[in-house]
Amino acid sequence: MNNTDKKFRRRAEARPDEMLDAALAVFSEKGFAATKVDEVARRAGVSKGTVYLYFPSKEALMEGIVRRAVAPIAERAVPDMAQFEGDPRLPIAMLVHTLQNLLSDPNNLAVPRLILREIMNFPAIAELYRREVLGKVIPALTALVARGVASGQLRKVDPEMTVRSIVGPIVAHVALSEVFGMRPEEGLALDRLVENHLDILFHGISPAGGEETP
Amino acid sequence: MNNTDKKFRRRAEARPDEMLDAALAVFSEKGFAATKVDEVARRAGVSKGTVYLYFPSKEALMEGIVRRAVAPIAERAVPDMAQFEGDPRLPIAMLVHTLQNLLSDPNNLAVPRLILREIMNFPAIAELYRREVLGKVIPALTALVARGVASGQLRKVDPEMTVRSIVGPIVAHVALSEVFGMRPEEGLALDRLVENHLDILFHGISPAGGEETP
Amino acid sequence: MNNTDKKFRRRAEARPDEMLDAALAVFSEKGFAATKVDEVARRAGVSKGTVYLYFPSKEALMEGIVRRAVAPIAERAVPDMAQFEGDPRLPIAMLVHTLQNLLSDPNNLAVPRLILREIMNFPAIAELYRREVLGKVIPALTALVARGVASGQLRKVDPEMTVRSIVGPIVAHVALSEVFGMRPEEGLALDRLVENHLDILFHGISPAGGEETP
Amino acid sequence: MNNTDKKFRRRAEARPDEMLDAALAVFSEKGFAATKVDEVARRAGVSKGTVYLYFPSKEALMEGIVRRAVAPIAERAVPDMAQFEGDPRLPIAMLVHTLQNLLSDPNNLAVPRLILREIMNFPAIAELYRREVLGKVIPALTALVARGVASGQLRKVDPEMTVRSIVGPIVAHVALSEVFGMRPEEGLALDRLVENHLDILFHGISPAGGEETP
DNA sequence: CATGAATGAGCGTTCATTCAT
DNA sequence: TATGAATGAACGCTCATTCAT
Known part of the structure; x- marks a missing residue:
């Protein structure tokens, strides 16, 4: 079981950052409006619900990207x-x-x-x-x-x-x-x-x- | 029924232009994504269906604005x-x-x-x-x-x-x-x-x- | 083409009433929370969107029933x-x-x-x-x-x-x-x-x- | 560490009862459907998972309240x-x-x-x-x-x-x-x-x- | 030409439930 | 026992587009 193992990464504190990375990537490709939260989640390797665990809305992802x-x-x-x-x-x-x-x-x-x-x-x-x-x-x-x-x-x-x-x-x-x-x-x-x-x-x-x- | 009568002006060939004017106004106010075709139609004084009589899609309105x-x-x-x-x-x-x-x-x-x-x-x-x-x-x-x-x-x-x-x-x-x-x-x-x-x-x-x- | 023809009924003014009937039926069967708007629509013989053409929300259906x-x-x-x-x-x-x-x-x-x-x-x-x-x-x-x-x-x-x-x-x-x-x-x-x-x-x-x- | 210590009281067998109390309180305030299990847990001073340790589902809380x-x-x-x-x-x-x-x-x-x-x-x-x-x-x-x-x-x-x-x-x-x-x-x-x-x-x-x- | 009622695919968001720790 | 991060199915609502009149 190594560090990239899913089980291990579960509690990583980098989770929100990974989501912002994913969101930035997809938003950049398709634009905010055309991006589905589902896709951000998939790109971040988590489920849709997990995104909402860290960000209250799709817009918050956008704000998070900019703020960071x-x-x-x-x-x-x-x-x-x-x-x-x-x-x-x-x-x-x-x-x-x-x-x-x-x-x-x-x-x-x-x-x-x-x-x-x-x-x-x-x-x-x-x-x-x-x-x-x-x-x-x-x-x-x-x-x-x-x-x-x-x-x-x-x-x-x-x-x-x-x-x-x-x-x-x-x-x-x-x-x-x-x-x-x-x-x-x-x-x-x-x-x-x-x-x-x-x-x-x-x-x-x-x-x-x-x-x-x- | 005189020349300024709505009924009369309605048949003017300027119709598509009026729609582009309306679309430009609303797109500028709210942005393309947040604009409803319904609102463009209302602003142009026609029904939603009429917009589609002249422009095949919402995007076509955008293109029409720019092209003009x-x-x-x-x-x-x-x-x-x-x-x-x-x-x-x-x-x-x-x-x-x-x-x-x-x-x-x-x-x-x-x-x-x-x-x-x-x-x-x-x-x-x-x-x-x-x-x-x-x-x-x-x-x-x-x-x-x-x-x-x-x-x-x-x-x-x-x-x-x-x-x-x-x-x-x-x-x-x-x-x-x-x-x-x-x-x-x-x-x-x-x-x-x-x-x-x-x-x-x-x-x-x-x-x-x-x-x-x- | 007779009176029950769908084409004919399209503009019937009874539409909202039919929806309230359908909503009453489904709400009664399953309760408000467990009822899907989709089902109300189906029961009324219209599409989901049509329900929202007449009632702004699922709750409004409830209110409509009671008000009527x-x-x-x-x-x-x-x-x-x-x-x-x-x-x-x-x-x-x-x-x-x-x-x-x-x-x-x-x-x-x-x-x-x-x-x-x-x-x-x-x-x-x-x-x-x-x-x-x-x-x-x-x-x-x-x-x-x-x-x-x-x-x-x-x-x-x-x-x-x-x-x-x-x-x-x-x-x-x-x-x-x-x-x-x-x-x-x-x-x-x-x-x-x-x-x-x-x-x-x-x-x-x-x-x-x-x-x-x- | 005395008897009123949270750690100690936490292991009391009264735990399920406290959860029912909490559930009753929240259900009464907001209704069953509008109540989140999370809130019941918080009110009972435990985590969401713990609730499921004692009650198999949200409905079971309701039944527990009534049965008691x-x-x-x-x-x-x-x-x-x-x-x-x-x-x-x-x-x-x-x-x-x-x-x-x-x-x-x-x-x-x-x-x-x-x-x-x-x-x-x-x-x-x-x-x-x-x-x-x-x-x-x-x-x-x-x-x-x-x-x-x-x-x-x-x-x-x-x-x-x-x-x-x-x-x-x-x-x-x-x-x-x-x-x-x-x-x-x-x-x-x-x-x-x-x-x-x-x-x-x-x-x-x-x-x-x-x-x-x- | 013009209307506007009707459609239905699509998406953001919620939350009960699970499970690795 | 206890935790809480993660899941994903479910649903209300929107709106571009169509089409019978």
Whole structure:
């Protein structure tokens, strides 16, 4: 009798997590509405009733997926970016590269893609995402840009709007690829995108005669 | 019995159009899945059976909405941008301002928003949109940028990726506003976004010591 | 194509009534909880969906049954008993005989039996029954007895409690028969019950000139 | 660890009894169908599995409740009433007063009320109750009345039917109060009912020397 | 053309019961 | 004995689609 034996796994505490994994997989394949709870259960290797032992409803599975994915972001101390003292382009580049790394792994792409797909039917999730992720990242970025402008390290741009210029190209690139299948011949080519994006962005936000990209 | 009489208008050939209007309205309010054909019919002032007289299924309503909205774009001669001979920043700015105008009118926003919301459940629509809209606009933009680079009117940027830098900030701005309700205090503030966006974009893609924004 | 043709009956207005008939039959057989809506539908000769076309829920069927049965009682002018001028024993006997007639027909017995069976799970129905039936019949009877006592045509009894003595034996008899299957050898024998009941009610069981209550 | 310790009390043989208490409480509150075994277990302070250790099914809890309540009645020597030699009105009055006392205590009311509520869904319980309670009390009463008639101590009434006149008013009074909430202003007022009931039962409602039944 | 009554497959959810520990 | 995680059959309700009128 080994560890993968059903009998043994019965009381594993990972059970809810396994169900979220299964739910994420099926939701991603067929969409929330077209997914049957039965299928989530089967994929998780349990019976339908067991799903309801851990999650009160099909919607709760959705929320669970998002909450689990959002938690580390929410916990991570995003705002220390604002206290950064040097060239603001450094943390901006770092953030962009972090995003790049995150999005490179298809596993990490699954949740945002699912959120993108279903969010408008789940106001509660939109609110959660807005509060825990966007509500932290965007103000931090805005403050960073504002400080750069104030210190003269950046041109006199509109900080709030500039945030859109920082993340927008990445969003557009991923959406084009994931939603419409419009991707470069080599594949997702995130590195190419990021390189070009930062090149334009930094030439665009740097003072006249600006130095090299960090 | 005069011309405005319901009986009379009922026989107008505009009937399918009225149904698409109704469907767009309800789909936008509640989402496709949560919308009952009954409600579309009621909103259009006809009976449920009549809807099926013109559209073979609920999905067909969705497709009809998109097809109708996409038609003018598909017909419009997008590619003449590519033949533009002068400063490529001019047609880029024009495109951005056209987008700005389009998105300023909430009516025009309805269809893209609905597409954004439902597209992942409708591969056929994604394909249609990709083929008729993105497949025309993006290559045209790419070509435009490529020509600018070739002629030295733009810096040596990656044309394909630069397209993401052109439309991305607008997409991000609208998505932030429409999906997450994150909008500036004044409202959508598209003009502020566009001004800042073009400012950064043109400083970023212009050759060193680049001139003013056109 | 005759009147019983399914095609013809399609638009009959009797549809809801037929469903209530079917529901009454099945509820009576198996009880509310054990009855499947599917079975009600089948018994009514329609599909499950059709039931929900006329009644919003399974409970609504229950309420519909009771409401329909109660309506004529509620409408019938019960209170003219109170204005009766002569010997109050006459309307009392009449009421008892009316009850006897009602209960003789098994069809009439079905609804009260169902009510008796399910009432404690349907507070709304209890309230309806209390208001529309008991709330009219019992005060009327009480008033009748009170008037009889006042006029000296009845002994000095407690009118409110005496009402229990008027209807109680009948209730007990029917309950014994319907609920526990305890019935006389001849069958329900309502006439024997009523005759004996009125005899005792009007004279008591003590021999003429009977002594004090022990 | 002392005697009141949960661990200790848990092993008491009273365990099944505690479960019946819990079941009675919950069944009374919500009805049998709406009660979850889980809740009975929680109320009894044990786990769901333990309930099934003592009772093979949810229905068995119901039967257990009734059987336990019925046992003392069944054991008590009811029939000695029949051997009573004096005025039959005496044991009749005694029985009524016994009933009155029983019903005065809400605790005693719980089981009959539950039986009343659920009996039609439990033929086995109806049968048990019929055999052990009604099947003993009613024949005893019938015999008592029959003897009274035979001895001339009662008028020539129908013994079998007269039993309904003895218990019916009490049943009706309690049902009116418990099922429909129709009770006198002072409360249940069982004493008032019993006094009036016996008065009428023994004397009727007609004035002394009252005329024929109308 | 238009209606709307009728259909019935489909799915989320509940809960009594089981059984490995 | 006692536990409580797991099961899965069962059922109420919805709604896209059809079709007789």
